[in-house]
Amino acid sequence: MDHRIHQTQSHALQFPAMKKPGVKQHISANFKDVLREVQSLKVSKHAEERLNERNITINEKEWQTISEKMSEARHKGVTDSLVITNKAALVVSTTNNTVVTAMNRDEASSKIFTNINGTILI
Template identity: 60%
Template structure:
């Protein structure tokens, strides 16, 4: 029986790196977390549409829409149509961002694609 210590080659000691789920979580920026807590983000396009079409949504309505979008996201919805009395919004629930907006008259003559959920709001 040989009791001497043997030299182990350096390459034999290297272990494969395993990407854990935690590393994905650390890539979320503070800005993203803060915006989720504060409410919906509005894309430049959506902001222009809200202004052009004179769509008025008050803070309380925005807060309620944000809550419903968070609920939808928990149910696996990624892109949602939010239908209100005066407007329809396309919202990316995954990014918590309003993508576009239109008034209800305009929305009634449209076909909406690439959505997997609808939120009906009572004003």
Template identity: 50%
Template sequence: MHRFGIQRVPLQPTIQSNSQLKSKTIARTEQSFRDHLRSAATDSQELKISKHANERIQERNIHISDQEWQVVTDKVFEARSKGVNQPLVLMDQAALIVSAKNATVITAMERTEAKNQLFTNIDGTIVL
């Protein structure tokens, strides 16, 4: 016949009150929120340039200084905070279409070239 071993388990259950369970859940939630907030705050707000936009910038010999990029970046993130998803950015030397949602420059053209263009699918304009 088969032999079975029997082991005794202590019968002292650990009972936690609802308030203890809630405080642990809240502490876990607050910690994960804190972590998320901290990582979001440390992420630098930087615009990316799509492959297409990069090609256009090079083809059209458009030069934008670091300071100008910083102004564009700041304004795009400000527009995004106000609900703008795809702004047209008009600069002295260039016009950019930006996806504020993805923080990506979609296309670029010289400002003189932009005079004869019709811009569609934009929901805001930033004039610098």
């Protein structure tokens, strides 16, 4: 085994260009916000059971709209919301991007919703 110290060539380190005067740089959001935006809408086990029990079907386009509106609500500071569509009423967590529970519109009309701080009408 060779324990001698060998000299190696030195290599110059290159760093990313620094901010130049007069050039405007824009940082749109922090990592947590970006990650939350790309996460897909989740449906809790409870909500999935309620959707099945109550024969509520929501197509892909409607799910996309719900997801977009939840994102808008999150940006406005809403954490828990009631989403009302033509077919259903959904309680959602914009923080977790999750549908918590679901009921059909007829059933929802006789309920009182608590622990929400926003409503989304679709």
